[in-house]
Amino acid sequence: MGSLEGRLALVTGASRGIGYATARALAREGAHVIAVARTIGGLEELDDAIKKETGQSATLVPMDLTDMPAIDRLGGAINDRWGKLDILVANAGALGTISPVAHVEAKVFDEVIDINIKSTWRLIRSVEPLLLKSDAGRALVLSSSVAHTARAFWGPYAASKAALEVLVRVWAEEQEKTALKVNSVDPGGTRTAMRARAFPGEDPATLPKPADVAEKLIRLCSPELDVTGKLFKVREDRFVDYRLPE
Template sequence: MLNFSASLNALQNKTILITGAGAGIGKAAAINFAKHGATVILLGRTVKKLETVYDEIIEAGYPEPAIVPLDMKGATKKHYQDMANTIISQFGKLDGVLQNASLLGHLEPFKQIEEDIFNEVMQVNLNSQFLMTQALLEALELAPQASVVFTSSSVGSQGRAYWGTYSISKFATEGMMQVLADEYAGTKLRFNCINPGATRTSMRAKAFPGEETSTLKTPEDIMPLYLYLMADDSKEENGKTFVAQPKS
């Protein structure tokens, strides 16, 4: 699946929502899903970035995307319910969700973690994903096959000093995915995680400011796994965490 080669119509007739679609991995995923035939719903907090992705998709001749400007820090249950209702009335169903948007917060000793930063990271990385996923279940159940992909990290399965808040949020993300996968086992809904590994984005640069970036994989390099998990080829996969860059 790391070398999965998707046919250009692998995601045809699918509607897929991507959070954090304006930059980094989310942007690459949105463009790649559209390239393979999906109508993508671009969710993010910076409208200008979403519009740039929208323009790239239109210029390439892929299906016209939709834009949902939303700051997951302040969004409420009602925002997600309204969004889900709009998706059902506009598209009739939802075939995929890539829960990708996240904040890194501060890397610091546990003793120094500030409550407001902890709460902000949890709000974006966990609480909002819970509310959004819960609101979207009805739309997902209307699809013939639906895939929800959460985004984890190496520190989502092994804690690491100074990565406190982010690491805890990713452990919780893995837990949410596993709970959902177990509840929906044997249905047409599936839930998995991707751990992208070190990838050349602004989040990586913030975490490792002095790092030589030229050797890092780009978001584009890791797209085969994202395409695999959105395509029907992965319909038997459920409850797993896929590592995009396994250590050899």
């Protein structure tokens, strides 16, 4: 029996990369996975992999996270079918373009903000009541090191991830007296399609695979986890308390 047997997990951006690997890892530990992504083919491949590894099926939700009303409906659908949610892995994200701030097209900036910030807020609003119905709700929100480094040419992505981390910290503070534990995750450089677009000259063989990241995230989904409001750095395998002193 896996460490997450009987738990219900929602994973966004589950058709590839870290989301795909995390969904598979959650399923191997016994969780039933609700997989959200735009790419239907990727979701079907995920379901095939989960069936092969566990004999169980995932619940596939083909959805564009810029469709805010659809995110609202998702929480209601989960409530009607299961009545609660144990794990949220908010992994979906948009890179945008790597270019000077003043050269970023408005539609690109809007897409990055919509997917990285607005859709995550909408998702939190939609599923928070379900996570609070769990005996040990766990929420992981994927961030990036650029949220702290203000790297040149990464304006929209860096700004969105910085804002996202603050949003997650606020959410964690609000839930401090509940059983819900909320943390951000910095996976570090990982062998994904997004990373390849951002660093086209990089040798992917030098980077950890998404499955390597996923195995560490499983621990953060455990009912035994007693950490909230922090940033988990996968490469360092540790939590960072980045709250500023009063």
